[in-house]
Amino acid sequence: MQTTDTVLMIEPVAFGYNAQTAENNYFQVNSENSETQEKALQEFKNFVEKLRSKGITVITVKDTLEPHKPDSIFPNNWVSFGSDGKAFLYPMFAPNRRDERRPEILEAVENAGYDIKQIEDISNSENEGKYLEGTGSMIFDHTNKIAYGSVSLRLDEGLFRKFCAENGYEPVVFHSYQNAGEERLPIYHTNVMMCVADRFVVICLDCIDDEIEREKVQEVIKSSGKQLIEISEDQLQNFAGNMLQVHNSDGKTFLVMSQTAYHSLTAEQIAQIEKYSEIIYADLNTIEVNGGGSARCMLAEVFLPKA
Template sequence: MQTASTVLMVEPIAFGYNSQTAENNYFQVEQKDADIQEKALQEFNDFAAKLRSKGVKVVTVQDTLEPHSPDSIFPNNWVSFHENGKAVFYPMFAPNRRVERRTDILDTLRSEGFSIEKVEDFSHFENEEKYLEGTGSMIFDHDYKIAYGSVSLRLDEELFRKFCAEFGFTPVVFHSFQNVGDQRLPIYHTNVMMCVAKEFVVICLDCIDDEMEREKVQEVIKSTNKELIEISEDQLQQFAGNMLQVQNEAGEKFLVMSETAYKSLTSDQIQRIENHCEIIHADLNTIETNGGGSARCMLAEVFLPKAL
């Protein structure tokens, strides 16, 4: 199944700019407002309410004050939940993000009726300074068992290939870049430059600088018969690649994105998306600016089977 009908969200309690992740997340800008947490919480609650209003099941858990984890609002980087009843814990680049891994969150999902039969823990690779930040760094095409991964400090190629071998995905490895001042630097997470939905793929091909890699990615997408919807690098900077398709329990599909991303799209791009599904967009400006992540980063899909 490509789209989940349940998502996990972590409610912020001390959200703010994270200097450790800003080392290679060039989307982050530090705001000095005293009410950043209050604004982020309002954005979080409004976003969750929009999803629920469409019938998407949202399981929310609250962050903890101690240990302090300013990026806990982005749970998809440290955990993923699979149809075979497995949860996976991932190795994280920033030391202050590693404390986000919480086994009590698994208990919350069990209490919601989901079955977690095994936890696959890759976090020990942090000791080797190898990182693989979940569905931030990997984009899954579940229908075709393909995993797309853009190499960066947050995606170690060897570890990515190891994950794919263990979980039965065919890895598609490439390198993507963005302009930072007068430099061309690696994009920190694959999910800011591409999104795979049931019937289409949104992607910024212009940020794949190597022509052979770019053609390879296009060929793989073409082989899945999914419509390819290109976005520009300027749109990528507005989080237009950071989208996720979800569905409600009736099977109706939605493409989820931020207000910033939505406003950056052309009418043609919007129409092409809406030919396949409705768009849900929410104001996430405070979260995007300080956290350097957007709508997709806030959602951990729950594909787990229901407990018998």
């Protein structure tokens, strides 16, 4: 299935601006102050409540104060949970994000009634300076066994192709860029510029500067039978690409995004999305500004079989 009804979320205890990730995450702005953690926690709790109110299962695990993990609120980068019972642990660019890979989080998922049959730890490529940051860097079309990946310091092309070959996905490799000051620089994660849902794809094609790559991506999306809903670079800067489709216990689908993303969309884009899914949005402003990630980054999908 393309979507799951269960997500893992990590409750922040020391959220803040991470200078290590800011090296190549141009969405981050350091506005950290004494209220940042408190505001981020409130945004987190409100978001969890919204998801649960729609019948979506949310497994929450509280972060730990030591070691300091300012980005722990974004678990989808270091772990993913497959329908075959595999849990993948991914290589992370920022050294202080590697501490987020905590065994007790996997135990909490199992204690919630899910069966982890095997743990595939591919994080040792960090020693070679090669990274593949989970479903931040790889966007999966599960039904068509396609994986989209925008090359950056957070997605090593060789690792991406190897992962796809070993797990039965066809890789679609391209390069995407954003304006950062006066420069045109690589987008750090594929999931800020595109979202694959069951019957549609939201994507910023304008950030794929190479015409041949752009046409190839369009062609793959169209051949997969999904409607292409295009967003602008300005909307991308407002996290409109950072969305995730989920379903609830009744099988109804929802497209999850932030309030910032929702308010950046046009009435026509909202109508296109609502043909397929109800929209859930939450105020995540503190998390977005300081963390440089949004709604999708906060959700690690759990496709695991029930124990």
